[in-house]
Amino acid sequence: MARLPALLTMSTLPGNPIMRSLRLLLALAAFACAPAAFAQAYPSKPVRIIVPYPAGGPVDALARRLAESLRTQTGQPFLVDNRGGASGSLGADAVAKAAPDGHTLLLTIPDPLINAASTLRQLPYDPHKDFAFITQVATTGVVLMANPDLKARSLSDLERAGRAHASGLSFGSWGPGSLPHVIGQAMVQKSGVNFVHVPYRGAAPALQDLLGRQIGFAFGPANLAAQYAQKGQVSVIAVTGKRRSSLLPEVPTFAEQGYGTPPFLLTAWMGLLAPAGTPAAIIDTLHRQVGAALKDPGFLGFLASLGAEPVGSTAAQFRQDFEREFPLVNQLIQSTGLTPE
Missing domain, CATH: 3.40.190.10 (Periplasmic binding protein-like II)
Incomplete structure (x- = not known):
């Protein structure tokens, strides 16, 4: 009986259990490393921060200062895109329907996510399902x-x-x-x-x-x-x-x-969100980057100049605050007699 070539021993035959196990382990290792590699590659192109209000307001001012900080940290442009109209729902809808790759973000106050649910006859998005919450950046009285x-x-x-x-x-x-x-x-x-x-x-x-x-x-x-x-x-x-x-x-x-x-007693928080389905690694990266901005004395001085206080909540805390505030605000809206427009 002829001997098998040296490179084709029993341990390397395609159907061998040892080889199947080895391939599985290698695949699992690659999968485990993928989120970290994905996060390291982010952002791979310019990022849009959609502000659902016209230029010149407080949300726009915060977005531009935050964009500057994120550009400095990543080396990629972060561009502010003002999409005003329909109580902020036009801009929010653009983010809800964007690719969930972290390159389209929403910086907003609560109105398009909470108030609009009771005041607009039809919202083109579901505030509970169509967004990934990243962090509340700041809050301010009105x-x-x-x-x-x-x-x-x-x-x-x-x-x-x-x-x-x-x-x-x-x-x-x-x-x-x-x-x-x-x-x-x-x-x-x-x-x-x-x-x-x-x-x-x-x-x-x-x-x-x-x-x-x-x-x-x-x-x-x-x-x-x-x-x-x-x-x-x-x-x-x-x-x-x-x-x-x-x-x-x-x-x-x-x-x-x-x-x-x-x-x-309500205040206006300003929070950063992404489309639902954005990878957790990118959400974590953005949270860390915003956190770094909130440790910068210059950025904190800017917030103070707005009369705003820094927050920097986790994604989970941000969502919990949203879910708690949503029914409260909408009950208040209904109690005032406002009707959907």
């Missing part, structure tokens, strides 16, 4: 600024001004069902004053009309409120949340002025 012609210095003054307007006193929000819309409607319920809602495509255009004295009051970030107040362009009346803003320590909260129910 400031009520009034037209200085009203001579209002408090919520009581604003109520009196509203009653003096037979056709109602207008207020601007950054879209139907947005946090300012909910707050304004809750003010109507509490005071009985006819405050008339005027929706805009973002905070920036609403504030422009306020500065032009086209509306009675509007809502925005503390940094802009401080700037406008210093120039005499607005009267700063109140801030949401449980604490006063560090930028406006002299301005009382809504609760301090008798508006202590839940709508007036």
Whole structure:
């Protein structure tokens, strides 16, 4: 009987159990290393950060500063893409339908994910299923600024001004069902004053009309409120949340002025998300990169200049906060009598 060639022994025959086991072990090892290798290769091309509001607002400002930090860390461009409209749902939908490869991200406040579920007749995405949560970057109270012609210095003054307007006193929000819309409607319920809602495509255009004295009051970030107040362009009346803003320590909260129910205690978090199905390794990489930004004194100084506080929650914490806040906010929206548009 002829001997087998040296390279074709029993241990190397294709059907040999030893070889099958070896191939399986090699495959498992390669699979285990794949996520780390994938994360190391990310990002492999420019990344879009979609902001579902026009340029010039606080979310846009944060997105641009965060994009700069991520570009510095990775060497790849992070480009801000403003997609305003439909209470932020247009931009959120673009991310929900993007490829889940980490190269399209969403930086947003809660409105397109939470409020819009009760205020828009049809959402083109499922906020619970169509996004991968990465981290809450920061949170900030929302400031009520009034037209200085009203001579209002408090919520009581604003109520009196509203009653003096037979056709109602207008207020601007950054879209139907947005946090300012909910707050304004809750003010109507509490005071009985006819405050008339005027929706805009973002905070920036609403504030422009306020500065032009086209509306009675509007809502925005503390940094802009401080700037406008210093120039005499607005009267700063109140801030949401449980604490006063560090930028406006002299301005009382809504609760301090008798508006202590839940709508007036809400703050606006700004969070980073990706399309559902984005690999966990990429989510972890982005979380670490945002965490590095939140340790940078320059970045923290930027947040302080907005009147915002850093968060840096884990993906799991972010989702838990979202799931807890979702029913609360939508119950509040329904209690104000808002109807889907």
